[in-house]
Amino acid sequence: MSRKFQRRTLFIKHSKFGGWKSFVLSLIGILILIYAAIFLWPVVPSASNIPEGSAYRIKIAPQSGLSSISKQLAAQGISSNVLTFQIAARALFLSSKLKPGTYQLPTRASLGNILLQIARGDRVRESIAIIPGMTIWQLRALIDNHPALIHQTKGMSSKELLQALGLFYPGDEGLFYPDTYIFDPDDSDISIYRRASQAMQKQLNAVWGQKDEALPLKTPYELLILGSIVEKETGRSSDRSLVAAVFVNRLNLNMPLQTDPTVIYGIGPQFDGNLRKADLRKDSPYNTYMRKGLPPTPIAMPSKESLQAVINPEKSDAIYFVARGDGSSHFSKTLKEHESAVDQFQRKRNAPAKSNSQ
Template sequence: MKRVLVRLAAACVVFALAATGAFAWWARHPLPLSGSPLEVIIQPNSSVASVGRQIARGGVGMDPRLFLLLARLTGKGGELKAGGYTFEQGATPLSVLEKIARGDVTHYVVTVIEGWEFRKMRAAIDASPALKHDTRGMSDADLMRAIGAPESAPEGLFFPDTYLFTRGSSDLELYKHAYRAMQRRLADAWAARASGLPYKSPYDALIMASIVEKETGQAADRSMIAAVFINRLRKNMLLQTDPTVIYGLGERFDGNLRKRDLQADTPYNTYTRSGLPPTPIALPSLASLAAAMTPAQSDALYFVARGDGSSQFSNSLPEHNRAVDQYQRGKTR
């Protein structure tokens, strides 16, 4: 038995040495690239595992699990930096890791998240040390004039995406690019819209898309949520959507929406004012734009959160009240 254990231990040592040697060879061996040069974007605030997945999706032939192991073994997992990286033929796993740890970027990035209010977009852009901040001190209206936009209220007019730029670029150029991107997406969606929608202009549809964006818990519900609000507009019913009320409260909102908030009139209170609010309330995604332009075919007028991120839709108030009892109050009838 002792000889068996000794042999087993020796085999384990040999296997470990072989595995270590194979891993060391792999770390210094050129990787297959889908193109050369190859540009890969690493998003801000990415975990090591996420960086590995982004590298693989970007066209670098490296198993994300092996990248994670390499980052841990070298101690560089906490040093990885966001940005746009260029990789050439001959790049090895170790050189890829070291480049990202050094932050040897060809482009810097700012990511604008769908559902953000414009103030969050401004904060993210203001926080980038690689940009030239020409908009610092400008009001929102001044900023809109500076980029040549006819609108004075910026909410909803910038497309949420990841934007690349070189060090020293003006933040005005980034705003212009994001504004023009939204104008293109909005024009395309408007051209493909369903007939008979209760919108007077593409801007109305943009407002609706922003509401859909803030009300959607699961992506599959977007078109149904849009249908509910469009049906209510057609019937001259109040939209009664909480996100517009919250937007109207601004910094006064403390995370708890109260009955008195629903009763306090503001231009954005869709419990006290009919129709759409005066501006969008967030930056809508492409999916929300599509939902606002091509809603589901439904007679639903109400919906309530089920508690799992999805919504229960109802065609009548009694049906909706039963759904509220079931999903919000824990009652059954």
């Protein structure tokens, strides 16, 4: 082979290699530019265009595909056209990982950062807390006034709310399990009621399954009623099962429950904090001084612990208790012992008695 031919062959090989290398380098350069644009170019309005200079919120509807998401965001002010959004999502391998919800984006956020945030599901979440011992009117006011909920139940009567939830009870008191409920902004308030009522039904059924046949309760609803009374009467959690024992013992003895919280509940939201003797003498379905047995409905939202205390009360012969003034109670088996405890813990304190004397 001549030297001239060898030089020509080497030149061709070198040219082919150089062309391929140039192509790869060009492709890498293009990809760098694309990814730089995705992560460096802001597509969210600047702080000056956002009310009060706050972050920018977008919302993605459930069960949205990539095309739908890109259109939703474009309609909400993301300054990236639909095609660019879809290309960027595919370039980052996120097209099938984008999650619905409400997202709070930093001002001047890039398309890449937005896509990563949506793929992580790092969205805005709201919460509402149902506290043990809360009454239905307190709960409804709490939900009615929550700014992040869509208020479909506001103004509904108790009966209408129960119908909307598919529940069949004498009232809506006590039916909603105390817990913190997390939700997306603009969820319906009825979804909170539904989740809380389902949680209470689940808890009630689980606890009822532990019931001793000797317990003087006929239905899970009666368990809910007595659980709510124990909830309102317990100042210290360690006393819960003893408080439950007193009321179970009274039911077994056919004694009136004689519990102030039921009378207070019967007075309603207008109760001024001062329970008078006249209130105890005024007959109502909730006056357990004048009527034996359980009141017609629960008087609050009981906790799991109060339900369990009713099912598993302390083994005790006590039928009276009185508040000591430190959150705990003194329990007595006889009226004489109880009167002595009342003298010790209430009458000698020279203060208006919060009659937790049962």
